[in-house]
Amino acid sequence: MNLLIDGYWWPEGPDSNRMVLREIVRQWVDDYPDDSLTLAVPGETSVPIPEGVDLVRTRFRVHPAINFLELPLVARRRGSDAILAFNFAAGARTGASHRADRGNRNADKRLRYRRHRPV
Numbered sequence: 829m830n831l832l833i834d835g836y837w838w839p840e841g842p843d844s845n846r847m848v849l850r851e852i853v854r855q856w857v858d859d860y861p862d863d864s865l866t867l868a869v870p871g872e873t874s875v876p877i878p879e880g881v882d883l884v885r886t887r888f889r890v891h892p893a894i895n896f897l898e899l900p901l902v903a904r905r906r907g908s909d910a911i912l913a914f915n916f917a918a919g920a921r922t923g924a925s926h927r928a929d930r931g932n933r934n935a936d937k938r939l940r941y942r943r944h945r946p947v
Contacts, residue, residue, distance in 0.1 A: 832908040839873035
């Protein structure tokens with residue numbers, strides 16, 4: 829599977845958002861080593877990217893615009909099978925969005941990600 833991941837929170841932002849994103853990427857690389865992951869990050873980043881994960885830089889800086897407008901274009905150029913976005917949905921049929929349950933502190937512990945093949 830060729831997956832494009834919204835990396836908006838990779839370089840900076842709330843600790844919880846960065847931690848969730850980094851753990852999802854790290855776990856995906858461990859669980860599905862044959863998959864191809866691309867992380868779309870706004871601007872420069874000095875935060876290391878896991879080995880085997882490609883990095884692309886987004887031109888937009890506003891998170892909803894990146895997800896809805898730019899990620900589908902990047903996905904099309906890279907031949908991605910799906911887009912995993914955070915907080916704001918990607919404007920694509922093959923997008924999935926992760927939204928934390930802010931009403932429950934243990935929500936992230938209960939989340940279980942499973943591999944999804946787009947229809």
